[in-house]
Amino acid sequence: MANIYDLAYDLEKGLRESEEFQDLKQSYENVMNDPTTKQMFDNFRDTQMNLQQKQMQGEEISEEEVEEAKKVVELVQQQEDISKLMEAEQRLNTMINDVSKIITKPLEELYGEDEQA
Amino acid sequence: MANIYDLAYDLEKGLRESEEFQDLKQSYENVMNDPTTKQMFDNFRDTQMNLQQKQMQGEEISEEEVEEAKKVVELVQQQEDISKLMEAEQRLNTMINDVSKIITKPLEELYGEDEQA
Ligand SMILES: [Ca+2]
Numbered sequence A, B: 001m002a003n004i005y006d007l008a009y010d011l012e013k014g015l016r017e018s019e020e021f022q023d024l025k026q027s028y029e030n031v032m033n034d035p036t037t038k039q040m041f042d043n044f045r046d047t048q049m050n051l052q053q054k055q056m057q058g059e060e061i062s063e064e065e066v067e068e069a070k071k072v073v074e075l076v077q078q079q080e081d082i083s084k085l086m087e088a089e090q091r092l093n094t095m096i097n098d099v100s101k102i103i104t105k106p107l108e109e110l111y112g113e114d115e116q117a
């Protein structure tokens, strides 16, 4: 029987060498290496995190804050390097989610049995 | 370059054939196939979920509820098949967490870089 950890490291290597990850890495470095772009991206992430945190803690989000967040999103979407990075993140997320679904299938089958009976 | 999905399916097969998963499966079936044990286990899971949900929604949990939950835990821990199942779940969770850490390492390295700089 193959060792789980060996198989996990094979998959990690595959992910690392994948076009999706290499694209993400390049896009991330392009954004990080330009101070103005980095600042814009950091600002965007901060705004997102702030809103998420408020939502999770059940705090109210004002109309003003929603408008402000929309503006920040519009701004970053116009910046080519940032929108490329966001697309690359989306593609990698999809891949990671697919992988996660595949490897947790045995558990889902086991615990799902009961419901179907 | 190896296909990510092939590697993920190899890992899924490895997990499915692992002693940890086979143990979990057997333990789960032992619990599910005895109506009294199943009832006790379902009751335990319901109590846990209820408390978790209340905690997540910021609802207050009364001392009475905490005491009741403790009793349910003590009860299931005395039931051999259930405590075996809980141990098997714990072992599989550890394995899945390890695997998850391994395969998300490239992402952590990429996004962690910025903080270290
Ligand atoms: Ca960097």
Ligand SMILES: [Ca+2]
Pocket (backbone or CB within 6 Å): A113, A114, B029, B032
């Ligand atoms: Ca069953």
